Amino acid sequence: MKYRARWIALAAGLVVTVFAVVLATQVGTDPRADANKSHLLGQNAPALDLPTLDGGRVGSSDLAGKVVILNFWNSWCIPCQEEHSALADFYGRHAGDPGFAMVGIVRDDTDGAIRRYVAAERVPYPVALDPGARASLEFGTRGQPETYAISPDGVITGTRFGPSSVANLEQLLAAARGQR
Amino acid sequence: MAWVALAAVVVVTLAIVAWPRGGKPSAAQRVQSVSSELRCPDCESQSIAQSSTETARAARADIRTRVAAGQSDAEIRQAYIDKFGPSILLKPESGGLGILVWGLPAAALVLGAGGLVLALRRWRREPHLRPTEADRELVQRARPR
Numbered sequence: 001m002k003y004r005a006r007w008i009a010l011a012a013g014l015v016v017t018v019f020a021v022v023l024a025t026q027v028g029t030d031p032r033a034d035a036n037k038s039h040l041l042g043q044n045a046p047a048l049d050l051p052t053l054d055g056g057r058v059g060s061s062d063l064a065g066k067v068v069i070l071n072f073w074n075s076w077c078i079p080c081q082e083e084h085s086a087l088a089d090f091y092g093r094h095a096g097d098p099g100f101a102m103v104g105i106v107r108d109d110t111d112g113a114i115r116r117y118v119a120a121e122r123v124p125y126p127v128a129l130d131p132g133a134r135a136s137l138e139f140g141t142r143g144q145p146e147t148y149a150i151s152p153d154g155v156i157t158g159t160r161f162g163p164s165s166v167a168n169l170e171q172l173l174a175a176a177r178g179q180r
Numbered sequence: 181m182a183w184v185a186l187a188a189v190v191v192v193t194l195a196i197v198a199w200p201r202g203g204k205p206s207a208a209q210r211v212q213s214v215s216s217e218l219r220c221p222d223c224e225s226q227s228i229a230q231s232s233t234e235t236a237r238a239a240r241a242d243i244r245t246r247v248a249a250g251q252s253d254a255e256i257r258q259a260y261i262d263k264f265g266p267s268i269l270l271k272p273e274s275g276g277l278g279i280l281v282w283g284l285p286a287a288a289l290v291l292g293a294g295g296l297v298l299a300l301r302r303w304r305r306e307p308h309l310r311p312t313e314a315d316r317e318l319v320q321r322a323r324p325r
Contacts, residue, residue: 005298012291039265108222108234133238140263141235142221 038148038159039140045070045150046138050105050128053118058103058128060154067176068150069102069169072141074109075117080145083163084121090169091125099152100173103128107136107144149176207247214243214256219270227270 040046045068049059071087073080087104094100102125106114111129118127130136139148142161149158149172158175160168205213212229220231221239228239239260246256260268311319 005295005302008291008295008298012288012295015287015291037265039263132241133234136235137221137238137242138263140221142264 037161038146038156040148040156041159043156044154045148045156046135048128048135050130050135053115053127053129058126063101063103063150064154065152066099066101067152067173068148069100069172069176070139070148070150071102071104071164072107072136072139072144072146072148073104074107074144075113076109077144079163083145083165084123086164086166086169088122088124090166090173093166094173095124102126105130105135107141108133147172149173151176151178207244210247210253211240211244214247214253215240217257217270218260219268221264221268 045060047060048063049057052058069090075081087102091102094102104123104125104127106127106129114127114129117123128135139146145161145163147160147164147169148156151157157178158172160172164172215229216227218228218239220226220228220233220236222233222235223231226236228236228243230236243256246259251259257269
């Protein structure tokens with residue numbers, strides 16, 4: 001084949017050009033962007049059956065028919081500490097509503113540390129433990145804090161990764177109630 | 181002849197590396213294999229197999245349960261993709277943009293090897309120049325006395 005080397009050089013140049021175009025179109029996109037959102041949005045929430053800090057249990061049957069806010073957190077996570085007052089404030093606004101439930105699920109922490117934190121900060125809402133990280137895995141959590149809103153029919157309607165403000169929590173609650 | 185021998189060595193080496201070993205993998209081997217392909221959810225670059233976080237331990241237990249329940253490796257991977265998204269995979273998928281990730285290095289290797297072969301053949305065809313008597317006399321005259 002005449003000018004074989006040129007054909008090979010042309011093919012190599014084509015491969016490099018395609019690669020460059022693909023890279024250029026991917027610049028600015030985060031290959032791990034899907035790690036910043038829940039893939040369970042719109043799906044039925046995983047079943048829960050967890051021990052609570054006060055020695056009881058909380059499960060899906062206790063939460064059925066209510067708008068539920070679940071917050072995965074732990075005592076050593078700084079953003080969790082930052083959002084604590086917002087969570088407490090938000091809970092205080094809605095605790096009297098029988099159609100509302102909120103549970104803080106502890107993720108990756110020790111029993112002693114959690115008890116000390118809850119006592120020191122006077123966490124007002126129920127706190128559940130997640131031994132074996134089963135709930136954390138089922139909800140697809142990647143860290144903390146992560147907050148999930150669940151509608152009365154058990155569908156995850158909203159999620160928030162990172163610390164939440166009262167306004168963020170009210171938005172999640174409205175979405176779970178079907179209000180926008 | 182040397183090229184034939186070199187090519188034979190490369191082919192045999194690749195065959196040894198890529199040849200499937202033993203029979204069907206055990207359940208433990210499958211758990212290890214699948215866990216190694218999935219990113220630990222709360223780590224940056226460790227696999228579920230490597231990480232010691234509570235979530236990673238829960239994931240290993242979950243994978244063990246799924247293997248025991250008869251799920252295939254592909255089904256288990258898909259279950260984790262459904263829960264965490266494609267970034268849970270440590271290796272790029274072989275479809276979509278992943279084709280370029282896997283295909284481009286292979287294409288570059290083939291093109292590079294082809295270019296090298298062509299260059300070597302060209303160099304071999306170039307005439308070997310030998311000095312003539314006239315060249316030797318010229319050098320002798322030019323040498324300082």
